[in-house]
Amino acid sequence: xxxxxxxxxxxxxxxxxxxxAAAPKDFGIDGVIGVPEGAPVELKIRLESVMEGVxxxxxxxATAEGECVRCLEPVRQDVAADFQEMxxxxxxxxxxxxxxxxxxxDAEDDEDRLYIExxxxxxxxxxxxxxxxxxxxxxxxxxxxxxxCSECGIRxxxxxxxxxxxxxxxxxxxxxxxxxxxxxxxxxxxxxxxxADEKQEK
Ligand SMILES: [Zn+2]
Ligand SMILES: [Zn+2]
Numbered sequence: 001x002x003x004x005x006x007x008x009x010x011x012x013x014x015x016x017x018x019x020x021a022a023a024p025k026d027f028g029i030d031g032v033i034g035v036p037e038g039a040p041v042e043l044k045i046r047l048e049s050v051m052e053g054v055x056x057x058x059x060x061x062a063t064a065e066g067e068c069v070r071c072l073e074p075v076r077q078d079v080a081a082d083f084q085e086m087x088x089x090x091x092x093x094x095x096x097x098x099x100x101x102x103x104x105x106d107a108e109d110d111e112d113r114l115y116i117e118x119x120x121x122x123x124x125x126x127x128x129x130x131x132x133x134x135x136x137x138x139x140x141x142x143x144x145x146x147x148x149c150s151e152c153g154i155r156x157x158x159x160x161x162x163x164x165x166x167x168x169x170x171x172x173x174x175x176x177x178x179x180x181x182x183x184x185x186x187x188x189x190x191x192x193x194x195x196a197d198e199k200q201e202k
Contacts, residue, residue, distance in 0.1 A: 004047065004054050005119045009089075013049040018042075023062060024124055029132055033066025033075065033139045041127070053088035053116060060127050066139045070147030071155050075139045081130035087114045087121040 007015045021041045028034015035041065045058035060081045068075050114121065146156035151164055 001120045001122055002045070002047075002056075003120055004049075004087075004116055007047050007049050007054065009049055011049055011051050015047040017045040017047070019045070024128070027062075027128060027131060028064055028066075029135055029137065032069075032137065033064050033077065033135050035062040035064050035079070035131065039063065043123075043127075045123075050086075053086055054121065055084070055086050056121070056123065056126070057084045058082070060131060062131070064131075064135055068141035068145055069138045070140055070145045071157065072148070073141050073155070075141050077136070077139065079131060079134050081127070081134035083126050083130035085114060085123075085126045087116045090115045090117065 002017070007013050019042075021043055023035040023037055023039045023041050025037045026034070027037065027041075039062060042061040043058060045056060048055045048057070060079075060083065062079055064077050064079050066075045066077070067073070114126070144157075148154065149156055149159075149162055149164075154162055156162060
């Protein structure tokens with residue numbers, strides 16, 4: 001919650017804030033990557049008083065934690081999320097002319113509007129949206145992460161020469177077949193095998 005009382009309502013009034021807040025629950029992309037609950041979120045905020053409310057602009061910085069989508073290793077990533085949001089005064093009555101202006105835009109985006117209540121506004125939903133947008137949908141531990149072996153699940157980055165013998169055995173038996181053919185059994189092969197024979201020669 002942020003207080004706008006000090007700012008006052010004079011349009012054009014400005015106030016800058018730097019604040020460290022604890023991350024709320026579910027501050028990120030569920031099950032993918034997010035800022036752990038209670039972790040520090042550094043906020044730089046600029047409040048500007050305008051006719052209909054307070055324009056809030058700022059940046060949130062935090063460290064998100066998740067899992068590499070390729071190798072499942074933990075990922076830590078700094079995130080900087082910019083945001084800007086308008087918080088409106090609910091009591092347009094205070095200024096006679098605002099009341100006449102309001103019905104027009106009220107009809108259009110009343111549902112999306114955020115309001116100042118008793119001089120306070122809640123930045124949390126705005127921050128959450130901004131942080132989610134700034135986070136990767138598919139976090140990786142590094143861009144070149146090779147992921148896991150599809151057969152045994154070992155990390156390929158740590159085992160660059162990793163391979164499975166099963167593949168070698170298959171290949172060896174094909175080589176053995178080619179050698180057998182070269183050894184002179186060629187003439188005994190039926191027509192159907194000629195194709196395979198040519199492939200081996202290539
Ligand atoms: Zn990875
Ligand atoms: Zn493997």
